Amino acid sequence: MKRIHLDAVGGVAGDMFVAALLDAFPELHARVMDDARAVLPAGVGVAVLTEGESGAVRALRFGLQAGAGAGRTHARGHARTQDHAPTRGDAHDHDHGHLHDHGEAAVAPVAKPANELPAHAGTYPDMRARIANAALHPGTAAHAAAILALLARAEAAIHRVAIEDVHFHEIADWDSLLDVVAAGSLAAALDGAEWTVSPLPLGGGLVRTQHGMLPVPAPATAALLEGFDWRDDGVAGERVTPTGAAILRHLARPGRPAGGRLMASGTGAGTRSLRGMPNVLRALVFEEASPDDSYDRDTVAVIAFEVDDMTGEEIGTAAERLRAAPGVLDVSLGQLQGKKGRPATAFRLLARPDAADAVARACFEQTSTIGLRLTEERRLTLARAAGEIAGVDVKRVARPGGATAKAESDALTGATLAARRAAKVRAEAPSGQAAEDRDA
Template sequence: MRRIHLDAVGGIAGDMFVAALLDAFPELAGRVLADAAAVLPPGAGAPFLRQGLSGAVAAQRFGLEGARAHSHAHAHAHAQSGEHGDEPAHEHAHDDTAGTYRDMLARIARAPLSAGTGRHAAAILGLLAEAEAAIHRVPVEEVHFHEIADWDSLLDVVAAGSLAAALDGAVWTVSPLPLGGGLVKTQHGLLPVPAPATAALLAGFDWRDDGVTGERVTPTGAAILKHLARPGRPAGGRLVASGTGAGTRALPGMPNVLRALVFEEAGQAGDTVTVITFDLDDMTGEEIGTASECLRAQAGVLDVSLGQRLGKKGRPVASIRLLARPEQAEAVAQACFAQTSTIGLRLREERRLTLSRQADDKDGVPVKRVARPGGDTVKAESDALVGETLAERRALKQRAERGDD
């Protein structure tokens, strides 16, 4: 099992998360940069990853450069400011729909992204939008990310979604987060630090006060943590990689970095999941398909599967099964009630065994490498198999899964 611990030395923002993980997993850079570029409109610039320094520490920096690129902005609905509050708010002309939650979801859905990226990116963006909607008392669909005119926040969300998909199956933890202090400049004036959306997203997480003020955890960083991680110390294991991502702000007497420590436990490992099941006999196929996609995007959901059975009076029944993280099972259950017509759920906790797995690339095709007792196996990601005929797609699959020679 792979465990990834995020050490928030200087804090966490979207660009810091992406940079730290790409430093730890450089083989994923091609996938992540391609996904990030695919969601940007023409002329918005291009994503970059480059080596730099924060204090005296070498670290990667991730961001956007080009004609319309600016310093990283983070996602405050109806608000904007520089990364960690170190840049003034920018004014940009844009239409009434560009930058809305609905527009961003549509942009993610239209983009030719790697397998799983869209699902995770939509989930992160959804958490951010829900928090901002509650803070500003507006419907989620009307949440407007003003700083999207810079496109940095969408870049971070999609890049983080690409990493989450590529590292599917990992267990994420995060250290106590730096509290920061003072005020951050937004479109609505000054807001206290941590920003209201950040505080709402990270209720239940551990915090610390290291005496350094300013915005240390951005709403985008908070949404990524809410989607992936739980507070706590790393469970240990064999340290196999580490990565460091830098923020844009210079902190007094310390590096402004996020570290990713990657641990692996050889062979089988066990954990506990919550299994949620229910049946549907009064929804159309189209409605069930839409509900399934919404549930797959729900934070804490590991898998959604559908089956067909015969129910009472010989009626065809759609049988739904979800696997969820136990700590998020209650929220997932509420999502099931909201997205479907069911009036009852069955929940149970089950222990499972999983094999260590790693995302890789073979002949340009993303593959999943699994450590099995009899030797590693490699499986190509089916969504990445392209060709005009079945024979061509199968040939590409065989080349990608062929052992190294």
């Protein structure tokens, strides 16, 4: 399984995402360009991938180059705020793929070939129809439509309009469609990959939109990326675009990759120069370092904290309730000596990463702790299965050196300790010895 980590050094926009991934996976270039040609109408331009640099770092740029009859230049840098250089508090154009409501009536999807749709199909239904009717590679349409729907829903909610009334601003409509379809093509080609993204640059200032001046991050971007991690590096401007936000919401989760062998990397850039740093998005591609079919690999959230002011009864109750909380895989307790020599109890919980926030909330509710530590760790587990030996329920485990069996403690019944231990011995004996016992 591939693990793709997006390192948002300068920011995230649709074109930066596509360029970074095509740099890391050059074998996907033909596929992405084919899908771009299939969805763009004649005359608006062609998709191009060029090499350059940003902040002395070599990078690729992806964009729409004007073609015959296009009527205006669609090169990146004209319609992308990633490519301007505002200072904190400055207003600047906010086109790059942002959806806008123009108060128009809803337009139903047109059941025509992509090259016969209107030359300026700017509404969400028009764009959706163009994707649905284009001759795209398998999987591209589904991913592209999902990204586009995320954008449209966010804009509809922010501006309180029906989703069918959401409109792409005319300057950037084909740029936006190109980014969405190219990202969908990459997502489909890399189906099954695990995506993560670093903390995102917050930016600052204002952007000029069809709705007037809006704060950065744009409302749609902020709505799409609730739950993601952000950082403030002091550099103003719009650093994460709505299209980039929709791609992240569709594919990635915040956090670090589980690790593995670094197989490839790619760098995509905007044309804007950032103070003191390259304006790039990096894609780091990892694969399992030591594949072994006997192991299952996953990532778990680890939540740890200590308490020194709860009674034994309270600790026992809290542990049982936390063990039963959704998403919790295990709860363990340890004894230690805390500050001022007081005895303390250490809690350590394993949970599914997607349940970590809810489990942390439960820890605050069920215990007296006022702080906890939250990390993610790689985990290797052995294949296991339930079974029965000598009338006792057991857990069989496939180990590299051979299978083992362990009696389930709840299944060990008997009037005395000796009886329970005898049942345990029969259940956990090697298979040949267990057969001899049964024959006897």
